[in-house]
Amino acid sequence: MGVTIKDIAKETGFSVATVSRVLSNKVGFFSQETAAIVNAAALKLGYKKNMAATELVTQKSSIIAVIINSTKTNFSDPIIEGIQQKANEADKRVIILYAGDHDFRSQQRALTTALERPLMGILLLSVDLFADNLQLLKTANVPFRFISISFQDPDLKYVASDDWQIGYLATKYLLKKGHRKIGLAGVDIESSAHTGKLRLAGYQRALIENNITPQKDWIQTGNYSYKAGLNAMKNYGQQKNVSAIITGSDLVGIGLLNQAAKMNISIPNDLSLITIDGTYLCRIVQPQLTSITQNFYSMGYLGAEYLISNQRQNAFTDIQISERGSVRKLTAADSEN
Amino acid sequence: MGVTIKDIAKETGFSVATVSRVLSNKVGFFSQETAAIVNAAALKLGYKKNMAATELVTQKSSIIAVIINSTKTNFSDPIIEGIQQKANEADKRVIILYAGDHDFRSQQRALTTALERPLMGILLLSVDLFADNLQLLKTANVPFRFISISFQDPDLKYVASDDWQIGYLATKYLLKKGHRKIGLAGVDIESSAHTGKLRLAGYQRALIENNITPQKDWIQTGNYSYKAGLNAMKNYGQQKNVSAIITGSDLVGIGLLNQAAKMNISIPNDLSLITIDGTYLCRIVQPQLTSITQNFYSMGYLGAEYLISNQRQNAFTDIQISERGSVRKLTAADSEN
């Protein structure tokens, strides 16, 4: 069909070997004049390299596959941007595959689509693999790394935020603002990723360090979704057994915010809220949400970097507190109730 | 490196041809007993097909490349889901490539990454190609189709909403609600895609049919972004020369909403707002935004279907009005000012 190096060889009178060397820029194997002739011919004929052939013979490729679950993870964009940036710098290519919404078959399809070709490596964006699919990945002999979630399994390398710190910091922040009855909402402590468990542990530690015993009804678990936020707020109920809440994601925060409004609970006047993630969503709702902001861009960049340079260790990216409008400082007057 | 069909041939005693036929399920060319033996061996050895080889010899592939621009198009998710769904039904694979934020080099990179391998076809999600890149695509001899934006160029096929209808319907709706001074905000009427121009035309037509002369300051163009919404509202200003506004995207709508709040203009009491898109964002802000809702899932599904079945014509997907809380019906009392 298309134009091949053979066509260029015929056109220019050189052998395919020489044409190949010019086109893949194997410096030192051709003269400048030859290069000029070959490149001109390639341009003239509209040559496009057939990667299938290249990958077949070289047995490797410059492609990084990014696997992402299709549930609305609104922070995937900056991660992907970070990956793209690093990939460009290292002259790698990026393709993205959707692995469905925690669906075994979709995961498997994405994984095999990726593994059925030579690959530089695989980056998994907050996708919690089923055991069989994880096995498939492990045996594939392709480097891979998780981004934004962490695991105990030493075989599973990751770049993520320090989720213990996130829980700890968020809690300390609220304590400093005078809150003592602090909730945690919408984090998943069942998943095989231990993100949620770590956040919970950090949260509990901060409370205990301040001589506060965490109450069971302060914690409303969930799957980081908008709906989880709605439900959490319903469960906290009108009686406000907490004065401030940490939400597991921006969507949880917004869900909680809206449910509170429906219940005539005003944020931050009646209830304070700090959310984990800090994506643009925090800035488009009213009030804007104070957040523990994760550095997603950096997560992607670093993930790609570690994958490319074949590093083995895990890495944490930085987090920071972004003060917006959803946390109120409690005063002496508040302590009365 | 990996296990090849040769290994399986050696293991089972069959020829590579037979193994290949079993593994690629060329029915009628092998017996059931043979298939059982071969499949067992493939499983045992952990065989994984090398797609590079397959694509090289067959000169085609089952891959659909989806090119998407990395700016926050919050509706890309349902489109991709639709594409995935159709692709699964037709046993095709989907890969996604980011084309940057209207950046020539990024576009080019995405395009060549895609074109450098056998491909079923290319789907472009609201990406406005630079002329040279469009040329690259046109000459590549690969079927392609745009999704969610439309063009005048008869070579560029698309699946999108009928943008003229969108503008027309939104305006008619507001007219029915008693509004006569109607704004249009955040649509791009400069782009080579004529989405914005069509919406504008539909809007104008509806006004004229109702003997209303569109005023220049009713229209605030923009690039569909959150910021465009903020700016538009600033430009409309405190004096409220319009009583209702159509916004070009959900983000524009939210931007406008928030800027209005800052200006102490209450929606929908002081100003009505209907937005175009109707993604989940409409439901997570307060008040929830009334919208002309596009069927993005269907857009993706149909786009993939047309690409796969090699259809030539353009297609429109359905739109509908979703009434939420951002439009107020004007009463006789309102007409006084």
Next chain:
DNA sequence: GCACTCTAAGCAAACGTTTACAATAGCTTT
């Protein structure tokens, strides 16, 4: 003038599949 090095280029094998064509055996048809 000889041995050596260097540069530029060609030859041919290799990568892992698919598939047209050929071959075989067993069966049916006439």
Next chain:
DNA sequence: AAAGCTATTGTAAACGTTTGCTTAGAGTGC
């Protein structure tokens, strides 16, 4: 019993690259 068909399998070419090895010629040092 010859011819033809069917079911199953094998042989070998082909896809478009890359690259180790080889070659040719020119330059260099003694």
